[in-house]
Amino acid sequence: MLAVLALAVAAVVFLTWQLLSARSDASADAELTHEATKFRSFTGSPAAAPLKTPEELLDFWLRTNLPDTSEAFFTVLDGRADHRSLGTPPARLDTDAAFVQRIASATTPQYGWIESTAGRVRYGVIPVQVGSDPVRAQLVLLEFRDLIAQPLEDATKALALIGVITLAMAAGACWVVTGRVLAPIREVRTTAEQISESDLRRRIDVIGNDDVAQLARTFNTMLDRLETAFVAQREFVDNAGHELRTPITVIRGHLELMSNDPRDQAATRTLVLDELARMNRMVDDLLVLAKSGRPDFLKLEEVNLTELVVEVVAKARPLASRTWRVDETADTTVTADGQRLTQALMQLVSNAVRHTTPDDRIAVGSCVHYADVPGAHCPPTPHVHLWVADTGTGVAPSDRHRIFERFARGNNQTRTEGAGLGLAIVRSIAQAHGGEAHLVDNPPPTRLTNNPAPSSTPPANPSPSSVEGPPSPAGARFELVLPLTPTEGTPR
Numbered sequence: 001m002l003a004v005l006a007l008a009v010a011a012v013v014f015l016t017w018q019l020l021s022a023r024s025d026a027s028a029d030a031e032l033t034h035e036a037t038k039f040r041s042f043t044g045s046p047a048a049a050p051l052k053t054p055e056e057l058l059d060f061w062l063r064t065n066l067p068d069t070s071e072a073f074f075t076v077l078d079g080r081a082d083h084r085s086l087g088t089p090p091a092r093l094d095t096d097a098a099f100v101q102r103i104a105s106a107t108t109p110q111y112g113w114i115e116s117t118a119g120r121v122r123y124g125v126i127p128v129q130v131g132s133d134p135v136r137a138q139l140v141l142l143e144f145r146d147l148i149a150q151p152l153e154d155a156t157k158a159l160a161l162i163g164v165i166t167l168a169m170a171a172g173a174c175w176v177v178t179g180r181v182l183a184p185i186r187e188v189r190t191t192a193e194q195i196s197e198s199d200l201r202r203r204i205d206v207i208g209n210d211d212v213a214q215l216a217r218t219f220n221t222m223l224d225r226l227e228t229a230f231v232a233q234r235e236f237v238d239n240a241g242h243e244l245r246t247p248i249t250v251i252r253g254h255l256e257l258m259s260n261d262p263r264d265q266a267a268t269r270t271l272v273l274d275e276l277a278r279m280n281r282m283v284d285d286l287l288v289l290a291k292s293g294r295p296d297f298l299k300l301e302e303v304n305l306t307e308l309v310v311e312v313v314a315k316a317r318p319l320a321s322r323t324w325r326v327d328e329t330a331d332t333t334v335t336a337d338g339q340r341l342t343q344a345l346m347q348l349v350s351n352a353v354r355h356t357t358p359d360d361r362i363a364v365g366s367c368v369h370y371a372d373v374p375g376a377h378c379p380p381t382p383h384v385h386l387w388v389a390d391t392g393t394g395v396a397p398s399d400r401h402r403i404f405e406r407f408a409r410g411n412n413q414t415r416t417e418g419a420g421l422g423l424a425i426v427r428s429i430a431q432a433h434g435g436e437a438h439l440v441d442n443p444p445p446t447r448l449t450n451n452p453a454p455s456s457t458p459p460a461n462p463s464p465s466s467v468e469g470p471p472s473p474a475g476a477r478f479e480l481v482l483p484l485t486p487t488e489g490t491p492r
Contacts, residue, residue, distance in 0.1 A: 005167060005170055009163035009166065012163065013163055016156055020153070024145055024146075024149030024152055027149075029122060029143075031070075031148070032111070032122055032143045035065075035073075036126060039065075039141075042061055047060075054128040054129070055082070055137065057128060058077075058083065058128060058137060062085050067089075069090075070147035071141075072093070072142040073141055073142065074093075074142075075140065076104050078136055079105075081100050089142070090116075090144045090147055091116035103140060106138055108127065109126055110124070111123070111125075118147065120145045121142050121143065121144055121145065123140060123141065123143070124141040125141075126138065184213065187204050187205075188216060191219075200226055200230055201227065202223070204216045204219060204220055247276075248279075251272050254271055255268065255272070285421035285425060288343075289425060297432050299337050299339070300337055301335070301336070303333065303335070303338040304333050305329060305331070305333075305366040305368075306331050306366070308345075308366070308386075309386075312342060312346060312349065313326055315346060316353075320353045322353065322361065323360065323361040324361075325361055325363040327366075327387070327389070328366075328367055329366050334485055337429075340433075341386065341429070341480070343425070344386075347423070347425055347426050350422065352388055355390065355392040355476065356390050356391065356393075356475075360475070362391075363389045363390070364387070365387055366384065366387070368384055368385075369383055370382045381483065381484075382483070382484035383482060383484050384435075384480075384481070384483075387477055387478060387479040389478075394475050400439055403423050405424065423437070430480045434482065436480075438478070439476065439477070
């Protein structure tokens with residue numbers, strides 16, 4: 001920017017100098033023409049009538065016509081310099097023999113430029129002839145162009161000086177402003193250089209609302225995400241390493257202690273296969289969790305909530321001998337990933353099976369809320385509820401805030417029942433749909449129906465007083481709360 005400004009100032013100064021220089025040349029020509037015109041007017045005036053010789057004519061004119069400080073006049077008579085005007089000229093060209101000899105033979109007016117100790121000089125030679133006598137005298141008019149141009153050159157120098165001062169002030173202002181503007185950017189760079197994998201806590205102090213401040217805020221937000229990702233990754237790797245190390249240790253210990261007894265070998269083989277199967281399930285779950293953050297994790301399609309619930313119950317029946325029921329369902333079609341929702345509900349069903357007995361009941365249901373429901377875990381915007389409720393042992397109060405974390409298990413579970421990734425997968429599927437997974441503290445009563453027959457119009461806000469059946473015993477109810485994104489033509 002400064003280079004462009006300097007180039008512009010230089011161009012202005014140069015063009016100004018060229019313009020003033022041309023004007024100085026024109027001024028010298030104008031003054032020379034003016035003096036020649038005055039002399040011709042004098043020769044035709046009554047004052048010149050009594051003068052009979054060129055010497056008398058030129059001497060009288062020199063005495064009566066005083067030159068300016070940038071002018072000088074002298075006469076040439078018979079090839080030599082004769083008289084000059086009053087005052088001290090800027091330069092004595094009448095003493096320049098070569099110049100005098102060159103103009104002494106002029107019989108017609110001549111004009112030209114000559115260099116002198118006072119700079120360039122614009123000269124004019126006017127031959128003087130009285131009567132029919134031959135030309136033997138010349139009047140020489142001198143205009144010292146550099147003296148005429150002196151005020152204009154001073155103006156040019158002043159303009160150049162002002163330009164230099166302006167450039168210096170602009171450079172200083174740019175230095176200060178650029179320093180203040182780039183200070184946050186330098187801080188961003190410095191912070192980025194100081195950040196390491198072990199320390200992601202540094203942040204940039206944001207002041208103002210300009211673009212640089214927005215950049216700093218965006219950088220801080222990125223650091224927040226990075227810190228969260230690194231912490232989660234570190235915890236995930238530590239937990240995964242611990243969980244995978246245990247079955248490997250169990251397998252190695254049993255193989256090292258295995259004897260040649262066929263019964264011992266059969267028991268060891270069964271144990272090893274069981275541990276390998278558990279490791280395989282754990283790896284599959286880890287892959288699902290790793291993919292949950294990718295854009296292609298979901299394959300959206302039209303999903304009918306009634307068909308989804310009925311299909312999940314049909315798939316769950318062979319898992320265990322329980323009283324399987326369908327709670328209320330919403331005959332609504334939404335845009336979602338049906339397979340992922342089925343996977344999440346089946347995971348909740350598997351958890352319910354592990355915490356119930358054959359005498360317990362497991363129910364699956366869905367509903368749509370078009371407004372906020374007081375006391376419910378749901379947003380004020382239209383949303384979908386999908387749930388799995390059971391009458392089993394429930395979840396201890398101390399475990400309710402941690403069971404959705406990875407590798408977290410309730411205190412009443414044994415190690416062989418899972419790696420603690422199931423509910424984490426459920427939550428990741430809900431979050432991928434823009435929703436959340438919750439454990440409802442006080443599950444509402446459920447409608448018990450052997451053959452589900454959903455209404456064509458879902459109730460907007462079902463209340464406990466409108467639900468048939470006795471109150472549900474203690475148990476657990478896990479819900480997926482998803483934003484409602486109905487497809488075109490969905491009944492409202």
